[in-house]
Amino acid sequence: MMAIRELKVCLLGDTGVGKSSIVCRFVQDHFDHNISPTIGASFMTKTVPCGNELHKFLIWDTAGQERFHSLAPMYYRGSAAAVIVYDITKQDSFHTLKKWVKELKEHGPENIVMAIAGNKCDLSDIREVPLKDAKEYAESIGAIVVETSAKNAINIEELFQGISRPFSIGRPTATVPVLFIHHF
Ligand SMILES: Nc1nc2c(ncn2[C@@H]2O[C@H](COP(=O)(O)OP(=O)(O)OP(=O)(O)O)[C@@H](O)[C@H]2O)c(=O)[nH]1
Numbered sequence: 001m002m003a004i005r006e007l008k009v010c011l012l013g014d015t016g017v018g019k020s021s022i023v024c025r026f027v028q029d030h031f032d033h034n035i036s037p038t039i040g041a042s043f044m045t046k047t048v049p050c051g052n053e054l055h056k057f058l059i060w061d062t063a064g065q066e067r068f069h070s071l072a073p074m075y076y077r078g079s080a081a082a083v084i085v086y087d088i089t090k091q092d093s094f095h096t097l098k099k100w101v102k103e104l105k106e107h108g109p110e111n112i113v114m115a116i117a118g119n120k121c122d123l124s125d126i127r128e129v130p131l132k133d134a135k136e137y138a139e140s141i142g143a144i145v146v147e148t149s150a151k152n153a154i155n156i157e158e159l160f161q162g163i164s165r166p167f168s169i170g171r172p173t174a175t176v177p178v179l180f181i182h183h184f
Pocket residue numbers: 013014015016017018019020021022032033034035036037038039062063064065119120121122123148149150151152
């Protein structure tokens with residue numbers, strides 16, 4: 001018997017950090033230099049094997065522009081996991097990430113799994129945020145952390161594996177907001 005576990009995941013973070021590009025790389029294995037800023041939010045799914053189960057990611061990619069900020073609760077509400085993205089070449093985007101974490105802790109689902117993605121690691125020669133800072137911060141809030149490159153397909157699979165691991169068989173489902181488990 002194979003079970004499908006649906007996991008609602010939202011991506012949050014400053015505009016231009018590469019949220020849509022991460023989702024596009026994960027779902028379609030594609031990268032577009034001229035990708036447009038997201039308006040509102042966009043939705044995609046991908047199903048991957050995880051141990052004896054299939055995990056179906058229901059991915060809400062939110063818009064990072066400030067004018068869309070007030071829509072975010074619609075997407076993080078009921079999410080099992082949040083991927084909060086910053087751009088390793090922009091210190092400001094790391095600051096914005098901390099604001100998102102604070103908002104999630106105050107208004108997000110209890111027990112939401114948080115993953116921090118330091119995107120654009122292909123541009124490490126113009127890095128502004130040391131990995132050490134991200135690791136220390138992630139540890140302080142109990143989040144997973146990984147540096148990614150949507151452009152060069154670095155650590156994108158690992159990022160999603162990281163967020164799905166806590167939902168594998170073995171973890172008591174009562175503690176996590178799994179939307180739906182379907183046996184067939
Ligand atoms: N060098 C490099 N550029 C990237 C990477 N990921 C995204 N980009 C570029 O960064 C820009 C913004 O990417 P988006 O994916 O639209 O960023 P976003 O966070 O979804 O932006 P909003 O939709 O406005 O919130 C685009 O020009 C991408 O091509 C990466 O890993 N490396």
